[in-house]
Each structure stands twice: as C-alpha cells, then as structure tokens.
Amino acid sequence: MQELLVNALLSHTVNRAFVFDNYTWDPDGPDYSVYNGKLIPSRIPHSAIISGPIIGSSWPPGDPTPRSVSREYFERVCPHPLVIDSYEINKELRLDTSVPASVIFDKWVDRLNSVRDPCVEIKRSSFQIFEIWLFGSSRILSLWPRLSNSPILRNFSWSPLVLQAYAQNAHLFDSPSRSLSFLPSYLRPSNAAPISPAELHNVEPLLTPDQTNPVPGLLALHIRRGDFADHCAHLAKWAADWNGFNKFAALPDKFRPPPDGGRGHTTEENLQMYMKRCFPTIEQITDKVRKVLEEQHSLYGNSRELKRVYVMTNGDKEWLEELKAALMKVKRWEAVLTSRDISLGWETKPVAQAVDMLVGQRAQVLIGNGFSSLTSNIVMFRMLRELSPEDTRFW
Numbered sequence: 001m002q003e004l005l006v007n008a009l010l011s012h013t014v015n016r017a018f019v020f021d022n023y024t025w026d027p028d029g030p031d032y033s034v035y036n037g038k039l040i041p042s043r044i045p046h047s048a049i050i051s052g053p054i055i056g057s058s059w060p061p062g063d064p065t066p067r068s069v070s071r072e073y074f075e076r077v078c079p080h081p082l083v084i085d086s087y088e089i090n091k092e093l094r095l096d097t098s099v100p101a102s103v104i105f106d107k108w109v110d111r112l113n114s115v116r117d118p119c120v121e122i123k124r125s126s127f128q129i130f131e132i133w134l135f136g137s138s139r140i141l142s143l144w145p146r147l148s149n150s151p152i153l154r155n156f157s158w159s160p161l162v163l164q165a166y167a168q169n170a171h172l173f174d175s176p177s178r179s180l181s182f183l184p185s186y187l188r189p190s191n192a193a194p195i196s197p198a199e200l201h202n203v204e205p206l207l208t209p210d211q212t213n214p215v216p217g218l219l220a221l222h223i224r225r226g227d228f229a230d231h232c233a234h235l236a237k238w239a240a241d242w243n244g245f246n247k248f249a250a251l252p253d254k255f256r257p258p259p260d261g262g263r264g265h266t267t268e269e270n271l272q273m274y275m276k277r278c279f280p281t282i283e284q285i286t287d288k289v290r291k292v293l294e295e296q297h298s299l300y301g302n303s304r305e306l307k308r309v310y311v312m313t314n315g316d317k318e319w320l321e322e323l324k325a326a327l328m329k330v331k332r333w334e335a336v337l338t339s340r341d342i343s344l345g346w347e348t349k350p351v352a353q354a355v356d357m358l359v360g361q362r363a364q365v366l367i368g369n370g371f372s373s374l375t376s377n378i379v380m381f382r383m384l385r386e387l388s389p390e391d392t393r394f395w
Contacts, residue, residue: 308337
C-alpha cells in the first residue's frame, strides 16, 4: 500500500493523473492463484479495498490535479505513451543508504516536469520507482511531511466493503451504542435494505483517517505465524531493519540491526533476538503485554484501562487457543478475540487484512511487528491521526 500511496503522491505533485491497477498477485495467470495450498484471487480491484482520490474520487476544492484513472482507461486514451526506464533516474540512488527517499522523489519530480508528452508510463520490466529498500528503512521517513499533508493520505478511506465488514463485527471491539456512529446508515447491520452497487462501489472517502477515533479499552496485537518463521530467520541472516514507518523517532520501542550479522549469516544470539521481535513465543507475548499494561498504568492511571484484546494473526486455531488462555492469565479481559473470530462473507474474505488494519488503526493501544508492512500501514495511519506515540508499541 505504501508504494501505491507514494506513487500517487508523485503524480499529484507533478499535476498528472495517477493510473491505478488492480491489487495483483498474478497479472498473467488465471483468475485464481494457489497460495499455501488454497485458492486466492489473482486480481482484486482496488475499489474493493480502498477509496479516495487515489482511485478516482474528487480532489479537495481548488485542487487542479486531474482525477486518477484506471489502467484500462489509460491504455485506451494513451496507446503510445512515453516509456521511461526507472534505472535512468534511480541507478546511482536506489541502493545508497545515505540517500533519503525525498532525494529520489525530487529527481523524479524534475524528470516528469520536463516531459511534454501527456502520457507517461514506467517501463514494466524496470525496477519500481520506490522499492523495498526504501520502505524497509528509515530512508522513507524523509517523505512523511509531504505525504502526511497530502490529500492522497488525508482523504484516504477504506472501501465501503471493508467498512461494512468492520460494522458487522464492531460489537466484538466496542459497545454497540457508539461503535457504528461514524458509518453511514446503509453500511450498518441494522439496515434492512440491500446495499446498492453504487453505494458499495462508491470511491468517495467515507471514513478519513482523522475520523478514526480510538476504540476505548481495545488492545490490538499483530502476531504473524506460518511463513513468518522462515521469514524472520531470513531477516536475521541479512541483518534486516524494521519497516521505515515503524521507525518514527517519537515511538518508544526501537530496533537497531546488529553489526555482526548480514550477507546470509548471523549468530545464534542475533537469531534469537530477531525471533523475539519478529516471531515471539506465547511467553514472550504475555511478557510484553504485561509490560505495556504496567507502562499504560504509569502514564494514565486507571483512566484508560485496556479491557479487550484483538489479535491480528494468521496463526492456527490450536495455537491461538493456547495464546488466549495465556492472555487470560495476564488479567481478566472482557474478551480475547482473534482474526479467526470475526465473521466474513465470501466477498470480504479477500480483504480480511484491510479489516484487521482498520481495527489496529482504531485500537487504543497497538503492539505490532516492526518487520511487517501491515503493521507499518497501521502505524502510518496512527501517526497521521496524531495518537500518542506511547500507545503504539512493538514486540
């Protein structure tokens, strides 16, 4: 998502229409791909996940930028675009850790402003303009002042489909009397009338980040399992850093890659340190939750007691039952819930992670995974909302 946002920011900065495509797993294969032995959609329209100017809604009054358009529309009206290889600009900058993302961004602004052709396309076989090497380091933070003040992010919203899925499960996170006050009536479960296609596919932002008030008493935990066991070990071998948007200076939990690892090798001590921060055990999880509860009490006393836990996870049911039992020994929560407990229809299962992100975005306190882009998306919105940094934590 962050790459999408920054590319849209670049288009907006040079006063060009941003071209968006589907969220794509496999661009050339069938409609469904196989992942972990299960069928998943190969292509999901972005309008099923997000809304706002980034996918074609109107810009704020007075903004002259052309509206964003779909790839199909672009190909119809621009059959012969000017094609630019990203290496032309990025070749000396992309892997230089001393070069902030803002420098690369400004180089592209200058290049695009020099183009007279109305249609520009980045060569599909070339490197991305903004790569994982930027988003996986603090280099990306140099763009935060521009991104955080842009309508790209200020007018961002989750899609009506995601908001509807949240509404159907809102009673799990908050009291029914206030949990749905921010939603239009047609997205609430009490609405008896079927939702029209125009309402479900509305790209105008319905819930911008500044409207996502925290849910009192809700603690959200992001705990990756499954493939993250190998992934976390891989990160240790390459001395990987946290995702850049998890490294805001104001956030209390810090991480610095060890100096004695990398290039495919690590020590046993470093490996265990990475696993604790990336793939924590149940004991490590409960220890961290206890610590955060103590620090929250020191900060706020009893005025902001955490009462419910929601675990964003892909863990299996048996492990999650063990985790729930362990968390209930930390304190008597009103409820301990996980991603496995929410109700999703066939339309919303492919966007389940977006529903989780909205929950994490609205949690009173978040404990996330610093190596995860999903956590960093949530952190980005929490920082935009100017929630207290002490309420955003990491393993």
